[in-house]
Amino acid sequence: GQNIDQPTEMTATEGAIVQINCTYQTSGFNGLFWYQQHAGEAPTFLSYNVLDGLEEKGRFSSFLSRSKGYSYLLLKELQMKDSASYLCAVLPGSARQLTFGSGTQLTVLP
Amino acid sequence: AAGVIQSPRHLIKEKRETATLKCYPISRHDTVYWYQQGPGQDPQFLISFYEKMQSDKGSIPDRFSAQQFSDYHSELNMSSLELGDSALYFCASGERNTEAFFGQGTRLTVV
Numbered sequence: 001g002q003n004i005d006q007p008t009e010m011t012a013t014e015g016a017i018v019q020i021n022c023t024y025q026t027s028g029f030n031g032l033f034w035y036q037q038h039a040g041e042a043p044t045f046l047s048y049n050v051l052d053g054l055e056e057k058g059r060f061s062s063f064l065s066r067s068k069g070y071s072y073l074l075l076k077e078l079q080m081k082d083s084a085s086y087l088c089a090v091l092p093g094s095a096r097q098l099t100f101g102s103g104t105q106l107t108v109l110p
Numbered sequence: 111a112a113g114v115i116q117s118p119r120h121l122i123k124e125k126r127e128t129a130t131l132k133c134y135p136i137s138r139h140d141t142v143y144w145y146q147q148g149p150g151q152d153p154q155f156l157i158s159f160y161e162k163m164q165s166d167k168g169s170i171p172d173r174f175s176a177q178q179f180s181d182y183h184s185e186l187n188m189s190s191l192e193l194g195d196s197a198l199y200f201c202a203s204g205e206r207n208t209e210a211f212f213g214q215g216t217r218l219t220v221v
Binding site: 033040043045048087097098099100101103 | 143151153158168200208211212217
């Protein structure tokens with residue numbers, strides 16, 4: 001089966017940097033995605049990693065290590081609007097649909 | 111460009127009734143996914159279609175069925191509704207093995 005783990009909750013201060021970790025064990029691997037989801041809204045695509053290394057996109061960066069089954073999402077210069085749930089999702093090798101982790105609820109404090 | 115469109119946005123049904131949710135994917139996307147998200151839970155994969163053929167099946171109850179039509183829109187049909195079916199239902203579309211773009215979801219409340 002597929003297993004994706006992320007911390008349930010994190011808290012950080014406005015202007016700070018936060019790193020959200022994700023570990024996964026899947027049968028095959030075709031990429032890892034990070035989504036942001038505000039309560040009651042649709043998940044919004046943030047980043048995609050399929051090769052090892054760091055992908056940077058403005059204030060957000062995502063890192064992948066396939067050998068360790070590990071990824072992290074790095075958020076810099078935190079803003080209040082970054083308070084949301086961050087979902088790690090993996091595209092296993094055998095299937096074409098994303099498998100989601102339970103999400104990390106990030107709260108940004110003033 | 112237009113995103114994934116879902117209708118209706120909100121739906122209230124009684125137990126044992128039937129509901130139909132509609133999804134209009136982004137143009138040229140060849141894959142449609144349906145997800146169910148309960149309160150405080152992560153999205154759970156239900157079913158997907160690739161080029162209008164059913165592709166993968168997840169934790170979709172036998173009471174639910176889905177299809178994709180020639181114009182690529184998809185419908186999720188839910189029968190004998192139960193209280194536990196109350197959730198957000200997301201449709202997403204994408205190109206094979208790439209990220210999925212989500213619609214705004216349909217909030218189904220079963221009373």
